[in-house]
Amino acid sequence: MKMKKMLAILLAFCMLFGMAACGNSGESEGEGETAETKTVGVCIYKFDDAFMTTYRNALEAILKEKGYEVTVVDGNNDQAKQTEQINTFITQGVDALIINPVMTSAAAQMIATVKEADIPTVLINREPTADEMAVFEKLVYVGCDAAQSGTYQGELILETANQGDINGDGKISYIMIQGDPENIDAKLRTEYSVKALTDAGKTVEELDLQRGDWDRNKGQEIAANDLAKFGDQIEVVFCNNDDMAVGALQSIKAAGRVVGEDIYLVGVDALAAALDCVAAGEMTGTVLNDAEGQAAKAVECMEGLLAGDTYAAGEQSVYVDYVKVTPENVGDFM
């Protein structure tokens, strides 16, 4: 206690009379800073993903602002490449890792690797199982509860004037444009968007389900084919993310269909492009997948781990809430 007080007085003295008066040259000050700078390796599954671009930019900005030395690498959607990148970070001796896995199925191996190297690790965006995470107490997953986003998509349809049954035939006929099905977000959004409808007592008809791998061009292609094949039968276009929804919208317009009048369209993420569409009435709605919020939470958890936090088995998933975005509240997100 006494020692601390003395140090505080000394510090105050230094601040008053300048560092030179305390014999602290600029050089040694610089050395002090270097010694304290922590290094963070960030692995992103691929840079060419609209949502992960927003996320990674937010993450990098927060880490840099907090004074970390950050290296962000592109996995190019190639798990072998990402595994190599993780190994390189470990060899370089980074203090912490933040990893957006390419393949959720590779998580167990990845976790074994970081555990062996004893590096505090935050996994983001692609959630492994609780059992896989349980083997390493310095590991946490930061993301969202994907089921919630699916439920919100279904609710967006139930909130429309005719509750999704545009032609009044007693059933909601939809197409589902899915993300990469290896990813739990894709699985749960697909399941829970429809479940919200059936839970509300609605009859549903799935006209088509295709994987669009989170990709705008694929979303456009799938929607174009389905619109040609099923025409007016399609009442709802569910897209597991906004980038595919923005692609689907191009095909919807090209087919002469009008969102909000003869078809409904929903996505997830609240990308800037999708918010514009919602505001213009060209998308029925979307769901905020809070990139900034998740980036901030990931850094907070990383700092906790660096300070010695550990996570008990079964408590290694930290969720940030999704938020429903409609034409009424879209202004709050722009």
Ligand code: BGC
């Ligand atoms: C997002 C998608 C993104 C995917 C990447 C999802 O949570 O909604 O837009 O492509 O994560 O893993």
